[in-house]
Amino acid sequence: MSVSNVIFVSIVAAFVGVAAVSDLRTRRLPNWLTVPAFAAAVLAHTVMNGLGGLGFAMAGFATGFSILLVLWLIGGGGGGDVKLMGALGAWLGTSLIVTVFLASTVLTVMASLAILLGGMLSRGYGYVHRRYIAAGSTGRSITSKNTAADDRARREARRKRRLMPYAVPVAVGTWAVLAAAWMAHQLPW
Numbered sequence: 001m002s003v004s005n006v007i008f009v010s011i012v013a014a015f016v017g018v019a020a021v022s023d024l025r026t027r028r029l030p031n032w033l034t035v036p037a038f039a040a041a042v043l044a045h046t047v048m049n050g051l052g053g054l055g056f057a058m059a060g061f062a063t064g065f066s067i068l069l070v071l072w073l074i075g076g077g078g079g080g081d082v083k084l085m086g087a088l089g090a091w092l093g094t095s096l097i098v099t100v101f102l103a104s105t106v107l108t109v110m111a112s113l114a115i116l117l118g119g120m121l122s123r124g125y126g127y128v129h130r131r132y133i134a135a136g137s138t139g140r141s142i143t144s145k146n147t148a149a150d151d152r153a154r155r156e157a158r159r160k161r162r163l164m165p166y167a168v169p170v171a172v173g174t175w176a177v178l179a180a181a182w183m184a185h186q187l188p189w
Helices: 003-026 031-073 079-123 125-136 148-161 167-183
Strands: none
Touching (some): 003 031, 031 079
16 A cells, blocks of 8 residues: 555545534535535545645545535535535545445435434424424424524524534545545545
């Protein structure tokens, strides 16, 4: 295994670890984390592989960003999640970011089902319904004006009904994908 592979894997593993901790603690992924990670990926790939590296990073960014942008536009996830996947895609490239997305999706579904089932077993269906399902019913009324207070209330209701911060399954999925790619000698760098 080359030194550059060890460095790249270490940086990516640390980046998603910090993102997961930040998302767990604050339910936010700050720009001070995602934007420099994206810039570092573009710089690192460009320095290591020239224009081919720049293309690799930008294609990975576009793929990761686009996948989560679509989900964000339909109400799933937040803007920080979009930037996280874009920055991660710049490090991993197109094929690995798609694999990380699929792995994190499976992990999210499994963890969400466990959380909902655990809530139902410990507190009952009514609690789960109020906490996660009914909490999302603060949508915009056709007759009401869209005020800043309405937007804040909708964002807060959406935040409260989230089962888990998305950066956690992304981190676990990334670590698993990197480990599998490492063992198979399939790292793209």
